Amino acid sequence: MTTPHPPKVAGISPLAPAPAHTSAPAVPTPATAPETAPAAPSASAVSPAPPAPCTLVQDRLAGWVSDLTTLHELTERLARTADLDDALREVLRAGASLVGAGRGLVTLHGDGDAGHPVTVALGLGRADLGHIETIPHGHGQDHGEDHDPGSAAPGSYVRLLDDLPPVGDRSGTAHPDIPGEDDLDPRHREVAARLGYAASYAVPLESPASSPNTESNPPPAAGRIGAAVWLYDEPAEPTRRQRHLAGLYCGYATEHLARLLELTHARETVAALYEELLPTRLPRVPGVRLAVRHRPGPRGGGDWYDALPLPEGALGLAIGGITGSGPEAVAAVGRLRASLRAYAVMEGEDPVAVLSDLELLLRVTEPTRAATALFAYCEPAERKVVVAGAGHCSPLIIGPGRAEYVETSLSAPLGMLACWEAPSVDIAPEPGETLLFYSDGLLHRTGDTMDRAFTRLHSAAASVPRAARTDPDAIADHVLRTVLPEDASPADGEDVILLVAHFT
Template structure:
């Protein structure tokens, strides 16, 4: 029988933890009397207000959860808040999210390789779910489904009692104490979902329709935000790979000298590279260069600059001024408008001799038993800043046990700002190194990075990459 128009329908139950369910309205059989009509008129506004208040409260809750997801800055934070939002709406205690691999599988490859992240689950627990066959696991079924095809959601009311599930699925759920589950895909405008989320329950049951509606409303913006964080993570990983290619795979081993290097990359740091290469006649080339520009284009330009520097070092490395002059000409012809600082030194470890030239780069720091001092260098402009670059070379006669330190501007920014105070702090940190650290270049670099931890950005300036290259002469 249809409900009379004068009698509103019972309201649907609210999400657990948000609003208690409202009691159903008692309908009056037969034609309403005048007194019943008066009572209904009194009750109807209150009931409408309760419904409206419930809807507003639900939407406010979803908005608050969505805003928390949108404020996350990293992919890991976005995943955690997404799972936490679903757990709050569904009353779940544990959950996990599976993201597609960074590169889609080829036609000859089987699906797989999803990245799993959990809420209330450790790495071992996630490994248990990875053993469930793809045809039975909720997240893989959603990820493997054809676009526009079912299922769009998967709920298991009683995992232990569902004989259609794979035995391994039921065994993993029993081992982890999971009685029920509910899964949804994370979809954007792309053809395939970027991932799937699974919420786990300690007792049998499935979420109510209102809970599922609120969760779906929350996951739509969450999926878009996750897609953005994922794309940013991929871009940063690609840039990190290119940055690593600017660095030597290993440092050479030559008699009479011990080498060590450290690199600490910053998300917005400029392109920095260093190099140490064995040269003819037992020589050693030491180089460091940087550009204030950021992004893939700056990294590519620095890669070409490093390749040119290595070639010139092999051809005329004994004359650092000639090496930097050739490099400046190369930069002016192939990278117009791109400035860079560089320092190149030619060392003869057997006689503890170092000749170097600088193009706008901070001077080397010589560290020994008596303290630390900067090498005297003439003022010079960065490469590609003048019509013709040239600066005199500097020769150092080193004592046994002394270390020459090359460093990037990022190390100075760790030491502080302005630059005068940064130079002072860096020299003081090197002079205060214990004897054991001064005797080992690896320990010396660790000491400097510990003594000068990263500092907040000064004056809105972005932090630069920190690069250290140390050469200790025996």
């Protein structure tokens, strides 16, 4: 006879059957009956032995260990993400595996002026998100009832997240059978049928309840920062165990996402400040046309450039970098660039004097930093350029008959020696030739050694199409496309700057 299987516990494997050596109790016989062996009971009279209490405990412990192991693996994967979009996609993938769904989306609302809502989808395209956004507010309510705005994800424009539970309740909201729900908005059923999902489960991204405020246990400050919703292709609903695991995971994910949100907002602020410190527009000087390309690094690097008109139709071009990254480096860049502008106006005809003054200022105001710089004093009408460099990469000159690096003197960066001085170099560009100034981040982002990076940059400059050699913007775009691979990523937070000066 086949022993029936006991029910599952917490979705784990079924309980083990009763041990084989457990025998049925003996059937008592009358005292007058002859001492003979009792007849074996019929199969219908024997009931299966109940599972031993220790087996139930072992299965429950096994289920808890399995759940803890799953949460540990998923939270470890989330903790390794350092980018907000990557973290959101990881939350979607982990939540889909926990609740047994195939698709979903997550949205984070902006905090005040911190930015617009951020939405990332799993298995949904842009058009699908557009359809979801057309679902009216309060789709989970009757049309005659007022929708409670406090239950929605603040700042959310994704209508699937409108009927979340109130703040403090992380249990989530399920719609197990969207086509069969009579009180659901017809537009929601229409969108669900168009996109091919029949059930949904939404969970708020909310940190756990605050603990007592002590020095050793400060309360979390994330609160509710958004929500996630997962979609089922067939009518379904997560079990109580799945809801519990999803709530635990989303509580941890909220803290991680809140940190990344704060970091992203800080980086955007630094990047905006950085852009304001650099020239907002390039000057127009007869005889020369300018173009610039700037790709900032992820942490706000210390590279900078400048182009300023000087007396008597001259032009000053500068490019350089300062050690470090972040807000401190950005502030140092602002001070360095402002000082160079003043020195260029006073003694721009002598680039060596400009960099010498800059080096003295750097040692006094930024004693812990070093900087590279290159300054060029251009007289377009005279076809004359005087260049001095302090530890910076030599510029490139390209034209119909040549593509070569300018041989500037080898010198140390500013702030590295007790007294900096190096000779300048005179360049006489012909009409139609172009000077390329660039930051070392352009070379580093190639991923090659410096020798190969210089070779790649030279090949890119030499291969500029003939039709594009009179357009500095086209030259800059061609060089960047050729030098940087498509999957090039910022290296150590460095910026990429390419300053192009075409002499007409």
